[in-house]
Amino acid sequence: MAKALLRQDIAGEVTARVLDGRLPADARVNEVRLAGELGVSRTPLREVLIGLADHGLLVAAPGRGFLVPPLDxxxxxxxxxxxxxxxxxxxxxxxxxxxxxxxxxxxxxxxxxxxxxxxxxxxxxxxxxxxxxxxxxxxxxxxxxxxxxxxxxxxxxxxxxxxxxxxxxxxxxxxxxxxxxxxxxxxxxxxxxxxxxxxxxxxxxxxxxxxxxxx
Incomplete structure (x- = not known):
């Protein structure tokens, strides 16, 4: 249960950063830096990023990782x-x-x-x-x-x-x-x-x- 809650917290924090512009539109998500800032390993962070991409909040770009979509x-x-x-x-x-x-x-x-x-x-x-x-x-x-x-x-x-x-x-x-x-x-x-x-x-x-x- 704690592991599930941890991923939920990570998702909430990444979402907040996208919405308030700390992760700017049309920018690539630096997974190493973000994992360090959140104090988590890259494995649960990547799982969260995949989930947010599935919901349209991020874009999975082959060879570039994850991008914040532009304001359109x-x-x-x-x-x-x-x-x-x-x-x-x-x-x-x-x-x-x-x-x-x-x-x-x-x-x-x-x-x-x-x-x-x-x-x-x-x-x-x-x-x-x-x-x-x-x-x-x-x-x-x-x-x-x-x-x-x-x-x-x-x-x-x-x-x-x-x-x-x-x-x-x-x-x-x-x-x-x-x-x-x-x-x-x-x-x-x-x-x-x-x-x-x-x-x-x-x-x-x-x-x-x-x-x-x-x-």
Missing amino acids: PAEAGRLYPLVAELEALAVRWTSLLELAGLTDELDRCADEMQTALDRGEELSALDERWHGLLLSRCANPHLLRLIVQTKPLLKRYEMHYFRAPERAARSIEEHRRITAAIRDGDLAEATRWLVRNWGCPSFEGMSFEGRGAKK
């Missing part, structure tokens, strides 16, 4: 609509009574997002918590597994998205509209706003500099 607006254009439909389906497959019991907590989370925005703080973690709460009553584990496997691929884009205050404010307002629709018992309206909330943002022309993005 076209990829974002494929992922955002997919996550939107998967989350909307999860909400549709949750009873309205169960969803109604979440509304106060959803509002509190949205309030925390607004406070963080007012303070100039990073919002992607709070946004992730809000969406996790919304889906927490869905009883379909297969659908939830698909969502959990797909959403990490968006995390790097979300961190860029929420840098712009006007986009962050719009997202918070959409969250509040979703909650209000659930409170009114209008599931169709709630999922309409949810899909709109995940509507693919335009990253064309957006600078990804400072995150190691491919130019």
